[in-house]
Amino acid sequence: MDIKEYLREKKVLVDSFLGDYFEGKSRPAVLSEAMNYSLQAGGKRIRPILCLAACEACGCNSSDIVSFAAALEMVHTYSLIHDDLPAMDNDDLRRGKPTNHKVYGEAVAILAGDALLTEAFGIFAEPSSFIKAGAQLAAMKELSAASGMKGMVAGQVQDMLSENAEPDEETLRFIHRHKTAALLSASVRIGAILSGAQAGVFEAISTYGDSAGLAFQVVDDILDIVGETEVIGKPRGSDEKKQKLTYPRLYGIEKSRSIAEGLVAGAIESLRGFGREADPLRGIASYLLSRTH
Amino acid sequence: MDIKEYLREKKVLVDSFLGDYFEGKSRPAVLSEAMNYSLQAGGKRIRPILCLAACEACGCNSSDIVSFAAALEMVHTYSLIHDDLPAMDNDDLRRGKPTNHKVYGEAVAILAGDALLTEAFGIFAEPSSFIKAGAQLAAMKELSAASGMKGMVAGQVQDMLSENAEPDEETLRFIHRHKTAALLSASVRIGAILSGAQAGVFEAISTYGDSAGLAFQVVDDILDIVGETEVIGKPRGSDEKKQKLTYPRLYGIEKSRSIAEGLVAGAIESLRGFGREADPLRGIASYLLSRTH
Numbered sequence: 001m002d003i004k005e006y007l008r009e010k011k012v013l014v015d016s017f018l019g020d021y022f023e024g025k026s027r028p029a030v031l032s033e034a035m036n037y038s039l040q041a042g043g044k045r046i047r048p049i050l051c052l053a054a055c056e057a058c059g060c061n062s063s064d065i066v067s068f069a070a071a072l073e074m075v076h077t078y079s080l081i082h083d084d085l086p087a088m089d090n091d092d093l094r095r096g097k098p099t100n101h102k103v104y105g106e107a108v109a110i111l112a113g114d115a116l117l118t119e120a121f122g123i124f125a126e127p128s129s130f131i132k133a134g135a136q137l138a139a140m141k142e143l144s145a146a147s148g149m150k151g152m153v154a155g156q157v158q159d160m161l162s163e164n165a166e167p168d169e170e171t172l173r174f175i176h177r178h179k180t181a182a183l184l185s186a187s188v189r190i191g192a193i194l195s196g197a198q199a200g201v202f203e204a205i206s207t208y209g210d211s212a213g214l215a216f217q218v219v220d221d222i223l224d225i226v227g228e229t230e231v232i233g234k235p236r237g238s239d240e241k242k243q244k245l246t247y248p249r250l251y252g253i254e255k256s257r258s259i260a261e262g263l264v265a266g267a268i269e270s271l272r273g274f275g276r277e278a279d280p281l282r283g284i285a286s287y288l289l290s291r292t293h
Numbered sequence: 294m295d296i297k298e299y300l301r302e303k304k305v306l307v308d309s310f311l312g313d314y315f316e317g318k319s320r321p322a323v324l325s326e327a328m329n330y331s332l333q334a335g336g337k338r339i340r341p342i343l344c345l346a347a348c349e350a351c352g353c354n355s356s357d358i359v360s361f362a363a364a365l366e367m368v369h370t371y372s373l374i375h376d377d378l379p380a381m382d383n384d385d386l387r388r389g390k391p392t393n394h395k396v397y398g399e400a401v402a403i404l405a406g407d408a409l410l411t412e413a414f415g416i417f418a419e420p421s422s423f424i425k426a427g428a429q430l431a432a433m434k435e436l437s438a439a440s441g442m443k444g445m446v447a448g449q450v451q452d453m454l455s456e457n458a459e460p461d462e463e464t465l466r467f468i469h470r471h472k473t474a475a476l477l478s479a480s481v482r483i484g485a486i487l488s489g490a491q492a493g494v495f496e497a498i499s500t501y502g503d504s505a506g507l508a509f510q511v512v513d514d515i516l517d518i519v520g521e522t523e524v525i526g527k528p529r530g531s532d533e534k535k536q537k538l539t540y541p542r543l544y545g546i547e548k549s550r551s552i553a554e555g556l557v558a559g560a561i562e563s564l565r566g567f568g569r570e571a572d573p574l575r576g577i578a579s580y581l582l583s584r585t586h
Contacts, residue, residue, distance in 0.1 A: 119442060
């Protein structure tokens with residue numbers, strides 16, 4: 001299959017939901033403007049797309065769950081806005097554009113992040129004619145677990161505590177698993193949960209999510225060193241400058257590439273019981289890897 | 294009924310749930326420590342208690358919904374932590390103790406707030422043997438609506454934009470209705486929703502919530518001027534110093550008291566169709582008012 005075409009198509013689907021979702025929707029207007037600014041700042045919508053692809057791998061119609069998938073992008077966007085704050089990573093640029101607080105100020109940026117997170121849960125609670133209420137609750141639990149104190153937020157706290165620290169394999173793995181992989185992996189699982197996947201199918205999809213999620217972060221670390229600013233949307237080497245704990249810092253570029261290859265191979269292997277309906281998931285994993293070459 | 298005894302009893306119930314909820318629950322440990330610090334900083338648990346009392350007014354057993362009620366306190370606590378940040382109200386004291394960022398630093402404070410909000414939604418998504426999944430989803434929608442871009446967050450943004458602004462009745466009402474009343478009112482409605490209340494009952498409870506919620510904020514404004522530091526937990530006059538838009542600033546103390554009285558009377562009136570099961574709700578509304586004398 002043409003994975004680039006698939007990614008493009010699904011991105012259009014997600015963007016059409018997000019497009020005017022916040023337009024003129026808040027008083028004061030600056031709040032939804034700030035929310036929309038970061039949401040429309042050129043994300044690849046990889047979490048929503050993983051969610052849609054997992055739904056298809058389970059034999060379901062992904063257009064039934066676009067709102068849930070799009071809500072995952074809101075959670076991701078909130079985390080980026082907060083991570084970029086002066087008190088955290090203090091980044092001025094994100095995806096090549098001024099960060100939220102650079103445009104709207106710190107207070108509005110914090111609140112825009114808060115509101116994006118809150119809205120995402122609101123969307124997950126919206127009654128749906130396609131999804132059973134019990135499945136919605138389970139999906140929401142997954143989202144909360146992946147993004148809260150035992151997931152993404154924990155990863156971000158550990159990441160900050162580890163700046164300038166001696167590289168240490170276990171800590172690195174903790175940060176990556178929590179800060180990035182948890183939500184990516186949850187996106188895949190949520191697609192399966194909303195599709196009503198049975199235990200065996202869910203297990204396989206879940207294993208795929210864990211491996212692909214971690215691979216994604218390793219690839220991101222590599223791109224921070226070898227990528228072009230236009231591709232990665234922030235100045236090359238910005239992790240290095242902050243002495244962030246990364247795979248290349250600990251293992252070097254070549255070994256990091258091998259690790260990513262191993263993770264992607266594992267992700268694809270976990271889908272061996274699936275037919276062509278899982279081709280998008282397979283394609284996304286391979287595509288990830290191709291970005292590092 | 295002895296409302297003070299009722300408040301004490303229900304507070305014990307909520308505190309027993311919250312007590313060790315976060316203890317030793319996160320890695321890095323500082324995250325759950327920070328979450329717990331603000332959660333245990335002496336709140337009156339008024340939102341959880343309103344939720345429990347509304348559940349009882351609908352004829353249900355409030356001990357079945359303690360986790361949901363306690364989650365409302367997490368949402369409230371997150372909002373306090375973020376409101377106190379240097380970029381926002383820049384408060385050093387809250388309920389007589391150093392604010393979260395004064396103890397843990399800004400980054401951890403922001404993330405502790407994020408994690409509290411996320412955890413609250415996780416609790417709302419937890420399967421319950423007492424509550425129907427559809428009611429849980431509806432309760433969660435209510436929570437998201439009350440606390441997000443059309444609720445609490447909107448109120449906070451407007452509040453910041455209005456510091457040092459000319460007092461204006463419509464804006465004041467907007468801020469109070471959104472920043473504080475929305476979550477208080479939602480707490481009441483969520484108690485009714487989780488009890489499976491029918492439309493008529495829900496309407497009445499909802500009207501109570503709107504009036505009592507607004508009364509609560511007017512009373513808080515009054516206490517900022519006439520209260521003792523020990524009672525209000527922050528230096529008296531701190532709203533005034535920041536030129537916050539408040540009821541006393543716009544109407545003076547006496548007229549503000551009359552407004553609060555009117556709101557409380559309206560709240561109690563909306564419960565005329567209820568029997569003794571609604572006495573706690575009535576009692577809470579009257580108790581609010583008594584604090585200003």
